[in-house]
Amino acid sequence: MPPAATVAQHPLDGSEGPAVAPLPGSDFAPLLKTVKGQGLLERRTGWYAAGIAANLVALGAVITGMVILGDTWWNLFLALPLAVLWTRTAFFGHDAGHAQISGDRKASRVIGLVHANLLLGMNEAWWNDKHVRHHANPNHVDKDPDVGVGALVWTQKQAAQREGFARWLTRNQARLFFPMLLLEGIALKIYGFQFLRRQPARERALSGLLLAGHLALYATLLLSVMSPGKALVFALVHHALFGLHLGMAFAPNHKGMEMPDPDGDRWGHLQRQVLTSRNVRGAVLTDWFLGGLNYQIEHHLFPSMPRPHLRLAQPLVKAHCASIGMPYAETGIIESYRQALEHMHEVGEPLR
Numbered sequence: 001m002p003p004a005a006t007v008a009q010h011p012l013d014g015s016e017g018p019a020v021a022p023l024p025g026s027d028f029a030p031l032l033k034t035v036k037g038q039g040l041l042e043r044r045t046g047w048y049a050a051g052i053a054a055n056l057v058a059l060g061a062v063i064t065g066m067v068i069l070g071d072t073w074w075n076l077f078l079a080l081p082l083a084v085l086w087t088r089t090a091f092f093g094h095d096a097g098h099a100q101i102s103g104d105r106k107a108s109r110v111i112g113l114v115h116a117n118l119l120l121g122m123n124e125a126w127w128n129d130k131h132v133r134h135h136a137n138p139n140h141v142d143k144d145p146d147v148g149v150g151a152l153v154w155t156q157k158q159a160a161q162r163e164g165f166a167r168w169l170t171r172n173q174a175r176l177f178f179p180m181l182l183l184e185g186i187a188l189k190i191y192g193f194q195f196l197r198r199q200p201a202r203e204r205a206l207s208g209l210l211l212a213g214h215l216a217l218y219a220t221l222l223l224s225v226m227s228p229g230k231a232l233v234f235a236l237v238h239h240a241l242f243g244l245h246l247g248m249a250f251a252p253n254h255k256g257m258e259m260p261d262p263d264g265d266r267w268g269h270l271q272r273q274v275l276t277s278r279n280v281r282g283a284v285l286t287d288w289f290l291g292g293l294n295y296q297i298e299h300h301l302f303p304s305m306p307r308p309h310l311r312l313a314q315p316l317v318k319a320h321c322a323s324i325g326m327p328y329a330e331t332g333i334i335e336s337y338r339q340a341l342e343h344m345h346e347v348g349e350p351l352r
Contacts, residue, residue, distance in 0.1 A: 028270040028301075031320045035302060040313050044306040048092070048101045052111075055088045059119075063221065071226050079234055083185075083241035089119050090246055091291035091307075097128045098303045117210035121218065123192025125199055125207055135303055139259045139276040147259065151180060152344065155259065159347050171352050174345035177251075184243030249289070252280050252336030253296040256343030257329060273300035274321060278339070279314070279330040286333060287311065297328065 035041060062082050069075045093115035095101055096108045109124075116124035130145050137143035147154040152173050153162065162170045169176065192211060196204050222231035258275040260267055267275070280286060280294035287294060295310035298317050305313060321328040331339065 027268065027324055027326075031270070031301070031317065034316055034320075035305075035313055038312070038316075040309040041302065041305055043101065043103060044308055045102065047306065047308055048095070052092055055085060055092065059085050059089070066221070066225050069225075071230065073230065075226060075230065076234060076237055079238040080241055083238055083245055086120060086238075086242045087245045087249065087291070089115050090122070091249075091293075093120070093122075093124060093127070094131075094291070095307055097124065097131060100304055100306045113206070113210055117192075117207055118214050120188075121192070121211055121214035122188045123195050123207055123211060125203060126192050126195035129195070135300060137260075138273065138300060139254050139257060140262065141259060142262045146254065152177070153347060154255070154343075156347055156350055159351055162351070167351055170348045173348050174341045177341060177344060178244070178247075181244045181247035181251075182240040184247050185239030185241075186243070188243070188246075248337075249291055249293055251340050252278060252290075252331075252333065253293060254278065255340035270301070270326065273297065274317075274326055274328065276300075277329070278336060279328075280333050280336050281330050282333060290333075294333075 059082075062078055062085060066075050066078050069078070092101070093112050096111040096115065099105070099108050101111055102108050112124040112128070116122045116127060134144050134146045139147055141147055141155055141158070149158050149161075151169065153159050153170055159170045189211075192207075196208050196211075199207060218235075219231075222234055225231075226234060254276055257278050260272065260276070274297055277296040277300050279297050280290060282290075282294055292307035292310050293299065295314055298305065298310045298313045301317060302313065318328050318330075320326075
């Protein structure tokens with residue numbers, strides 16, 4: 001039987017409606033034991049080493065191609081593979097932040113700094129601070145920064161407080177979502193530099209040096225290959241495609257899923273992570289395109305689980321949820337975007 005329902009606030013407008021009752025923390029223990037017993041929490045250092053090496057070689061190949069083509073608009077076609085490889089780089093940085101690649105804290109930080117700060121110009125300290133809070137309380141309006149008020153809002157209560165241009169933006173946020181992702185690549189750099197002031201002096205110096213080094217290397221590459229005008233266009237197209245690809249990987253994960261009542265009972269780990277997450281059904285290509293984040297439920301339940309093991313853990317998690325009556329959300333990739341956009345549309349409905 002499904003878990004008993006309790007009265008909780010509707011995630012959109014605060015009205016009362018049914019919600020799943022909190023489950024005991026012990027519901028997670030049998031699943032954890034099974035997953036550990038099958039060795040799915042053991043790291044795959046060799047897999048990651050090969051993947052990182054292949055990604056770096058591919059990045060080098062694209063850069064070589066840019067140099068060979070030289071000062072020509074044909075170089076714009078290389079902005080796409082470079083954006084795709086940058087997204088792969090971000091996935092490795094993400095995995096390092098979760099200690100999926102190495103159990104050594106210093107090694108994980110070095111991998112994160114190289115992939116995020118140096119190769120992408122994205123401050124790994126900012127990302128980890130934000131991402132840890134998200135994982136601890138996904139879709140919680142008071143605790144998850146991913147559903148806080150920003151350019152977009154995620155509840156009708158947030159929407160009701162919008163004024164001026166922000167109000168117009170909220171009314172149209174569903175149709176503007178994907179176009180806005182074109183700005184995300186640049187926004188990530190800005191957020192990273194802004195976060196420097198919150199870091200301790202030594203960390204700030206290292207992070208800032210690597211971020212500045214990234215900008216210097218990126219500008220040197222483009223300006224040594226192309227004229228300033230072409231270099232600027234390339235940078236804008238490249239960052240737009242990078243932001244779009246990265247956003248498309250993260251958008252299906254939680255948008256439109258359960259949002260815990262801030263004033264209600266505290267959910268257990270299994271309930272908190274499963275009910276707020278959505279898996280995206282697919283095969284090898286989907287896994288590659290979404291960087292394993294299509295197994296969002298498994299990733300949230302076991303953040304340190306290596307990416308190649310998420311697919312193996314999925315049937316175990318799904319079967320366990322079925323055995324205790326826990327809803328398990330899984331859709332195709334197009335449907336996942338539809339549900340996320342529908343939620344954003346409903347949030348802005350009272351303003352239209």
